[in-house]
Amino acid sequence: MSWSKRGGGEGEEAGGARGYHHGNLKEALLRAALELIAQKGPAGFTFAEAARWAGVSPAAPYRHFRDRDELLANVALRGFERFEVVLKRAWDDGRPDALAALDRLGKAYLEFARTEPAYYSAMFEAGIPLATSPELREAGDHAFAVLRGAAEKLCAEMPPTKRPPTLMVALHIWSISHGIASLFGRGDAARRTLPMSAEELLEAGVLVYLRGLGFATATEKPAG
Amino acid sequence: MSWSKRGGGEGEEAGGARGYHHGNLKEALLRAALELIAQKGPAGFTFAEAARWAGVSPAAPYRHFRDRDELLANVALRGFERFEVVLKRAWDDGRPDALAALDRLGKAYLEFARTEPAYYSAMFEAGIPLATSPELREAGDHAFAVLRGAAEKLCAEMPPTKRPPTLMVALHIWSISHGIASLFGRGDAARRTLPMSAEELLEAGVLVYLRGLGFATATEKPAG
DNA sequence: AGCTCATGTTAATGGCTTTTACATTAGCCA
DNA sequence: TGGCTAATGTAAAAGCCATTAACATGAGCT
Numbered sequence: 001m002s003w004s005k006r007g008g009g010e011g012e013e014a015g016g017a018r019g020y021h022h023g024n025l026k027e028a029l030l031r032a033a034l035e036l037i038a039q040k041g042p043a044g045f046t047f048a049e050a051a052r053w054a055g056v057s058p059a060a061p062y063r064h065f066r067d068r069d070e071l072l073a074n075v076a077l078r079g080f081e082r083f084e085v086v087l088k089r090a091w092d093d094g095r096p097d098a099l100a101a102l103d104r105l106g107k108a109y110l111e112f113a114r115t116e117p118a119y120y121s122a123m124f125e126a127g128i129p130l131a132t133s134p135e136l137r138e139a140g141d142h143a144f145a146v147l148r149g150a151a152e153k154l155c156a157e158m159p160p161t162k163r164p165p166t167l168m169v170a171l172h173i174w175s176i177s178h179g180i181a182s183l184f185g186r187g188d189a190a191r192r193t194l195p196m197s198a199e200e201l202l203e204a205g206v207l208v209y210l211r212g213l214g215f216a217t218a219t220e221k222p223a224g
Numbered sequence: 225m226s227w228s229k230r231g232g233g234e235g236e237e238a239g240g241a242r243g244y245h246h247g248n249l250k251e252a253l254l255r256a257a258l259e260l261i262a263q264k265g266p267a268g269f270t271f272a273e274a275a276r277w278a279g280v281s282p283a284a285p286y287r288h289f290r291d292r293d294e295l296l297a298n299v300a301l302r303g304f305e306r307f308e309v310v311l312k313r314a315w316d317d318g319r320p321d322a323l324a325a326l327d328r329l330g331k332a333y334l335e336f337a338r339t340e341p342a343y344y345s346a347m348f349e350a351g352i353p354l355a356t357s358p359e360l361r362e363a364g365d366h367a368f369a370v371l372r373g374a375a376e377k378l379c380a381e382m383p384p385t386k387r388p389p390t391l392m393v394a395l396h397i398w399s400i401s402h403g404i405a406s407l408f409g410r411g412d413a414a415r416r417t418l419p420m421s422a423e424e425l426l427e428a429g430v431l432v433y434l435r436g437l438g439f440a441t442a443t444e445k446p447a448g
Numbered sequence: 449a450g451c452t453c454a455t456g457t458t459a460a461t462g463g464c465t466t467t468t469a470c471a472t473t474a475g476c477c478a
Numbered sequence: 479t480g481g482c483t484a485a486t487g488t489a490a491a492a493g494c495c496a497t498t499a500a501c502a503t504g505a506g507c508t
Contacts, residue, residue: 019472019473020471020472020473020486020487020488021472021473021474021485021486021487022486022487025486025487041351042267042351043266043267043350043351046463046464046465047464047465047466048463048464048465049464056486056487056488057487057488057489058464058465058466058488059465059466059467059468059487059488059489059490060486060487060488062465062466062467063485063486063487064486067465067466068464068465068466121351124406125349125351126267127265127266127267127345127349164432165419167419168419168420168425168428171404171408171418171425172400172425172428172429172432174403174407175399175400175403175404175407175408175425175429176396176399176400176403176429177403178403178406178407179398179399179400179401179402179403179404179406180395180399180403182348182402182403182406183398183399183402184395184399194395195389195391195392196392201392201395201396201399204392204396205396205399205400205433207436208388208396208433208436208437209429209432209433209436210436211435211436212431212432212433212434212435212436212437213432213436243503243504244455244456244457244502244503244504245454245455245456245503245504245505246455246456249455249456270494270495270496271495271496271497272494272495272496273495280455280456280457281456281457281458282457282495282496282497283456283457283458283459283496283497283498283499284455284456284457286496286497286498287454287455287456288455291496291497292495292496292497
């Protein structure tokens with residue numbers, strides 16, 4: 001293998017001798033940013049430190065990102081793409097049944113917020129205007145589309161007469177997932193001691209909600 | 225009236241002649257911070273600019289706040305206090321009935337996020353560790369206590385046999401409110417075009433949820 | 449009047465962001 | 479192979495910010 005330059009992002013991490021050109025600086029900066037955001041939050045992250053981490057001068061990043069905000073936006077973009085993958089895998093087209101798949105979906109949402117706090121905060125808390133780039137908005141929409149697809153399948157299983165609006169159901173599930181993730185789903189920030197895990201809280205909430213829609217759940221016998 | 229100094233916060237806004245001492249700098253800084261956060265987000269806000277806005281030197285704020293973060297935390301603290309007042313007023317002890325009051329509560333939550341985005345982002349998105357100060361956590365807890373009280377009254381109206389855990393209900397309602405406010409509730413940031421207002425979305429979600437709990441709502445006749 | 453402490457100011461250090469002018473070299477074409 | 483050009487880095491500089499230390503002012507009390 002040609003170990004030369006564009007290795008797909010390996011680079012030299014920290015300190016390896018390299019020529020005048022880095023070879024994969026853009027990738028390295030995205031990674032550095034992610035690492036730094038994870039450590040110190042989106043606010044604490046600095047362009048200069050990312051450059052240092054990648055072993056280049058403070059001006060080098062400007063060859064790849066218009067400014068600090070654009071780098072942040074790119075992190076968010078990548079986050080949404082990853083998020084979509086994760087959610088899609090969890091949903092798995094609703095197998096074996098919509099309810100079980102939805103449960104996985106919720107857990108995946110929370111797990112993403114917990115294990116990828118850097119992405120999550122870049123995506124939802126860094127205050128990046130979604131209008132920044134069409135791609136960003138699109139990526140966000142694609143991630144949401146997974147939830148929407150889930151709502152669709154769920155609604156399809158209900159009798160047409162009492163079938164609720166799909167979009168509304170998707171928005172509700174998204175909102176409660178996001179609310180729980182934001183308020184209780186991360187390491188120790190904003191931690192309030194809960195009597196249950198975020199996962200249990202979300203699962204219970206969604207079950208109650210579905211029951212409210214008239215969706216018959218297995219655990220709940222109709223006549224108590 | 226003694227127009228002299230400590231006027232309760234009036235100060236000179238911008239440019240008025242004043243002596244060596246400001247007279248109410250702490251208050252002026254808190255206001256300036258709020259204004260700046262509203263304009264440019266919690267990240268864009270700078271200590272120096274707040275000082276400028278208050279008409280003092282860049283070092284003066286350090287007499288009142290340990291550093292920039294402490295000022296931010298104080299803004300958040302004040303935000304939680306205000307939030308509690310707003311929520312309490314909306315809840316109004318559950319009058320005339322728990323359901324109507326809960327509806328007002330939800331709307332108040334969203335209205336706060338919309339009309340006080342500076343407070344809201346300082347409280348929930350600025351990444352201030354709640355452990356920063358006991359007061360901050362306490363203020364947050366007090367605000368949540370209003371929701372908890374609402375859940376309590378709601379649960380109390382249900383037959384004891386099928387009465388759900390109060391805390392869980394409060395957490396669910398808080399989560400969906402927070403999720404909707406964060407995702408759809410602000411000016412134009414993160415705006416996705418919805419087929420309904422955030423208020424309608426929240427109201428519908430809560431109604432479905434309550435129905436799922438077995439709470440009989442007026443709009444929904446038992447036999448459709 | 450005089451003391452003292454809270455509150456402001458000035459000046460200085462060090463970091464970050466961003467721009468401009470210049471350096472290096474990778475990729476390509478003859 | 480040799481040379482051109484655009485992409486990618488570097489160096490240096492301007493301007494802003496956070497934070498601190500040394501010094502100034504005056505408010506409130508005795």
